[in-house]
Amino acid sequence: MALNQKFYSLDKIRRMAIEAAENPAKFWADKADYLTWFERPKSIFEGRAPDVYWFRGGGYLNISYNAIDRHIPLRPIRSRFITRMRGGAIVRSLVIGTFTGR
Numbered sequence: 001m002a003l004n005q006k007f008y009s010l011d012k013i014r015r016m017a018i019e020a021a022e023n024p025a026k027f028w029a030d031k032a033d034y035l036t037w038f039e040r041p042k043s044i045f046e047g048r049a050p051d052v053y054w055f056r057g058g059g060y061l062n063i064s065y066n067a068i069d070r071h072i073p074l075r076p077i078r079s080r081f082i083t084r085m086r087g088g089a090i091v092r093s094l095v096i097g098t099f100t101g102r
Contacts, residue, residue, distance in 0.1 A: 024045055024052075025044065025045040027045075028044050028045040028054055028055075029044045029045070032044050032055065035061055035066050036061065036065060036066055036070050037059060037060065037061050038060045038061060038062065039058055039059060039060040040059060041055040041056055041057050041058060041059025042056070042057030042058055042059075043055075043056045043057045
């Protein structure tokens with residue numbers, strides 16, 4: 001997905017659902033590549049419905065790092081926390097680059 005793309009089309013979602021049903025191990029392995037792992041799990045996908053397990057065997061990641069930190073080198077000025085009040089008024093905007101010195 002491109003950095004500026006926010007939503008998948010309905011056709012794309014349908015294709016993804018078919019892919020997930022036909023080859024769930026490959027589907028979830030591809031999705032795991034979207035994350036930054038500090039230690040990749042030994043198994044991405046195990047079992048058959050309804051007894052299915054994802055990302056087992058020692059996988060280690062940090063969700064905060066994946067949500068915020070890994071994006072700083074790409075967009076240090078655009079990465080920010082914005083707090084809004086009713087009516088859309090910006091109350092507080094913190095640019096992450098100010099905390100990292102970038």
